Amino acid sequence: MTAVAENTAADTATERGEMTYSEAIREGLAEAMAADDRVFMLGEDVGVYGGAFGVSGDLVHRFGKDRVRDTPISELGIVGAAVGAALAGMRPIVEIQFSDFTCQAMDQIVNQAAKIHFMLGGAVSVPMVLRTPLGSGTGAAAQHSQSLEAWFAHVPGLKVVMPSTVSEVKGLLLAAIDDPNPVVFLEHKLLYRTKGVVPAGADRVPLGKTVVRREGADLTIVATGVMVNRSLEAAEQLAAEGIEATVVDPVTLTPLDEGPILDAVRRTGRVLLVQEAPGHVGYMGEIAARIAGSSALYSLEAPIKRLCGLDAPMPYAPALESAMVPQLADIVSAARTLATQEA
Amino acid sequence: MTAVREMVDPVPGAAAPHLPAQPDLVQLLTPEGERVEHPEYSLDVTDEELRSLYRDLALVRRWDVEATALQRQGELGIWASLQGQEAAQIGAGRALGEADMAFPTYREHGVAWTRGVDPLDVISLFRGNDLGGWDPVATRFNLYTVVIGAQCLHATGYAMGIQRDTADAAAIAFLGDGATSQGEVNEAFIWAATFDAPVVFFCQNNQYAISVPIERQSKVPLFQRAAGFGFPGVRVDGNDVLAVLAVTRAALARAREGSGPTFIEAFTYRMGAHTTSDDPTRYRLADELEEWKLRDPIARLKAHLSRSGKADAEFFAGVDAEGDELAARIRKGTLEMPDPAGTEMFDHVYAEQTEEIAAQRAAFLAYQEGFEK
Numbered sequence: 001m002t003a004v005a006e007n008t009a010a011d012t013a014t015e016r017g018e019m020t021y022s023e024a025i026r027e028g029l030a031e032a033m034a035a036d037d038r039v040f041m042l043g044e045d046v047g048v049y050g051g052a053f054g055v056s057g058d059l060v061h062r063f064g065k066d067r068v069r070d071t072p073i074s075e076l077g078i079v080g081a082a083v084g085a086a087l088a089g090m091r092p093i094v095e096i097q098f099s100d101f102t103c104q105a106m107d108q109i110v111n112q113a114a115k116i117h118f119m120l121g122g123a124v125s126v127p128m129v130l131r132t133p134l135g136s137g138t139g140a141a142a143q144h145s146q147s148l149e150a151w152f153a154h155v156p157g158l159k160v161v162m163p164s165t166v167s168e169v170k171g172l173l174l175a176a177i178d179d180p181n182p183v184v185f186l187e188h189k190l191l192y193r194t195k196g197v198v199p200a201g202a203d204r205v206p207l208g209k210t211v212v213r214r215e216g217a218d219l220t221i222v223a224t225g226v227m228v229n230r231s232l233e234a235a236e237q238l239a240a241e242g243i244e245a246t247v248v249d250p251v252t253l254t255p256l257d258e259g260p261i262l263d264a265v266r267r268t269g270r271v272l273l274v275q276e277a278p279g280h281v282g283y284m285g286e287i288a289a290r291i292a293g294s295s296a297l298y299s300l301e302a303p304i305k306r307l308c309g310l311d312a313p314m315p316y317a318p319a320l321e322s323a324m325v326p327q328l329a330d331i332v333s334a335a336r337t338l339a340t341q342e343a
Numbered sequence: 344m345t346a347v348r349e350m351v352d353p354v355p356g357a358a359a360p361h362l363p364a365q366p367d368l369v370q371l372l373t374p375e376g377e378r379v380e381h382p383e384y385s386l387d388v389t390d391e392e393l394r395s396l397y398r399d400l401a402l403v404r405r406w407d408v409e410a411t412a413l414q415r416q417g418e419l420g421i422w423a424s425l426q427g428q429e430a431a432q433i434g435a436g437r438a439l440g441e442a443d444m445a446f447p448t449y450r451e452h453g454v455a456w457t458r459g460v461d462p463l464d465v466i467s468l469f470r471g472n473d474l475g476g477w478d479p480v481a482t483r484f485n486l487y488t489v490v491i492g493a494q495c496l497h498a499t500g501y502a503m504g505i506q507r508d509t510a511d512a513a514a515i516a517f518l519g520d521g522a523t524s525q526g527e528v529n530e531a532f533i534w535a536a537t538f539d540a541p542v543v544f545f546c547q548n549n550q551y552a553i554s555v556p557i558e559r560q561s562k563v564p565l566f567q568r569a570a571g572f573g574f575p576g577v578r579v580d581g582n583d584v585l586a587v588l589a590v591t592r593a594a595l596a597r598a599r600e601g602s603g604p605t606f607i608e609a610f611t612y613r614m615g616a617h618t619t620s621d622d623p624t625r626y627r628l629a630d631e632l633e634e635w636k637l638r639d640p641i642a643r644l645k646a647h648l649s650r651s652g653k654a655d656a657e658f659f660a661g662v663d664a665e666g667d668e669l670a671a672r673i674r675k676g677t678l679e680m681p682d683p684a685g686t687e688m689f690d691h692v693y694a695e696q697t698e699e700i701a702a703q704r705a706a707f708l709a710y711q712e713g714f715e716k
Contacts, residue, residue, distance in 0.1 A: 044552075044553070044555065045553050045554045045555060047554070047555075048554060048625065048626050049553065049554035049555075049625055049626055050625070052553075070554070070555050070559055071555075071559070072521070072524035072555075072559055072560050073491055073492075073521040073522065073524045073525060073552050073555070073560070074524040074525055074526065076526050077524070077526075100490070101490070104490075104525070104526065104527070139420050139421075139471070141471075141489070142474075143489050143490050144489070280699070310688070310689070310700075310703050310707070311692070311699060311700055311703060312688045312689055312692045312700065312703075313688070313692065314688075315471075315474075315683075315687065315688040316420065316468075316471040316474065317471035317472065317682070317683045317687075318420075318471065319682065319683075319685065320471075320683060320685065320687060320688050323685065323688070323707065324688060
C-alpha cells in the first residue's frame, strides 16, 4: 500500500462528505496509479485539458504526461496500443472520449483484446480497462449519444460494467483494473455530476454481482445505467400510490449474475425491463430470455414488459431527444400499468 | 519548446529568427498585405475579384460572430467557430468549379458560403431544428461530418464515381490536423493514390485538436506525408486567401485532368475555441493568439486593398453595413425558426417506413396527444 491509499483509508465516509461520480472515478484512477506503477491512462484530451467530461482533471499534474497520456486522434491506435501495453504487463486504462467512437476501435476491442487470451490458449492475458461515456441527455445528437452496451456484452472475452452509483463506481473501477481480462467500463454522462458518499480506501466492489437496490412486493424493475436511478425515483412515486417495486441493477452486464433477477421475479410475479438503448436486440432482450428460460417463468402473472429507447438514431433537438428514451413519467406509467394488470 | 515544435510550427510570416525559414510555404500576400510572387503558383486576379474575396471573408466572420453570440444566449446548442480560418475556407471554396463536390467537416461555414448555402440552413443544424437544411446535390456541398475524418473516404469514393462517369469534376475533402491521425483518413489517402482518384485533401492545420497540439499528431510537417502515399503535398499560408485560391485551383485542375490526388496543408490558426463547449485558455497561452492576430487573414487583405488603392473607405463601410444586415437576418431567422415536429425522429430512419417504426411513431403520437387533452 502506498501513502496515498493509507491516508484515504484512514478517513471515514462521513468525514469525507459527498463527491461526484467523476470525482469518485478520478480518486480510483489516482489510487490505482499511486499503488501500481503499471497503471497508466491514455486517451484524447485526458492530459492538460482534464478529459472531455473532466474526469481525469488534474491527474496529469499529479502523475505526469507519461502516465496520463494525451494521444493522437486515433481510437484504433489508443486501444491497440493499450492491448500491446497490457501484453507487456502494463495495466492500461483507456478513455475513449465518447462511446460512439469505440466504433473506430472495434477491431482492437472485439477481434484483439477480447480474443487474444483465448487464441493463445491462456498463455497471455489483456488486463486493460476501456472507460467511456455513453448515453444521451446532453444534446449531443446521433453520433455522440448512443448506448452501445449490448454490442460489447455480446462479445465473449469482454467484461462489461455499467456502474450506476457514486458509491460503487470507484470500487468497481479498482476491481476492473485488477481484473486480468479486458473490461469495458461504461459511464453514463448524466451520472458524472451526481453526488454520493464514496467509501474511503481501496475496497473493491466485485464485478459480476447483481445488486437489488430496493425491495417491493408488487413488481420488479430491472434497469441499467442511468435508468437505475430513474427507476428508483419512479419506485418512490409508485410507493406513494401504494405500489411497491423491487429495483434490480445487474451492474455487470457480462458476465451476468442472473440469480437475484430471477429471484426477484419469482417474488413479485411481474417484471419491467428498462434500458435507454433502442429496444430491438437490446440487452434487456437477454434478461427477458433468461427469465423466460428459467422456472421464474411460472411465477409470472403478466407478460414481461420492456421499456426501451425508440428504434431510431438520437435526434439533436432537446425535446425530441428526451422523447426518445424512457423518462421518469414513462417508467412510472409502465410500472403502474404492469402492477395493476389483471393476472 | 522542443526542437520538434520548431520544425513543424514556424509561424508563417512571423518575425521569428530562432526558427528555420519555411521555403515550402506558398504565400502570395504577406501578413503586412504585400503582394509577393511564387515561382510555381501565380494568380491573375482583378481588383473586383479582390474586393469580392474581401467581402466573403468579412461576411463569413460576421456570421460566425453572430452565431457564437446566439449560442451564448442559449439559441444554439453548440457552435464551431471558424475565426482565423476564413482565408483557408474562402480560398478553397472559391477555387471550386460548379461541378466539383465538397465534403466538409463541421467547421466549413466559409466553404458553405461560397457554395451558396444559406447561413440559416447551417444555423438550423446547430439549433437542432433539422439535421442540415441544405440540398447537398444542388449546392455540391455535402452535409457536415461530425465524426473526425470519415468524410475523406466519402470524398474518395465520390471521386472514384466521377472517374467512372468521366466527368470534368473533382471532389474535395476538408479535414483538420487531428484527423490525419485517423486510420480512415490514411486509408482514404491510400485509396485515392492507388486509384488516381480526382480528389483534393484540404487540411486546415489550425494547430490544435481540441487541446492536443499538432506535435502529438505528427513528427513531420503534414504536407510531407503525402509523398509517402505517392501524391504531391503542398503547404500554403492558410491565412492568405490568394495563395489558398491559387494552390487549390491547381490541385483541382490536376485532379480533373486525371493526375490524381493532392494534399494541401493550409497552415492556419483556430483563433476561437474548438466549439462553444471548449475553453482554450486551459491549454494554450494568450500570447500565442496575440501572435496569430498579427497574421489575421482579413486584416492583411484589407491592408493590401487600402494601400494599393483598390478599395476605399466607402467600400469597407459598405461591407460592414452588409455584415450587420446579414447578422440581423441571421438573428431574426434563428429566433423565428419553428420547433421541429415531435415525430421527426421516426421519419428518416430508413428510406421507407418500416412497420415497427411506424408503430412506434403512432404510439408516440397517441402518447403526446394524451398530454394535450
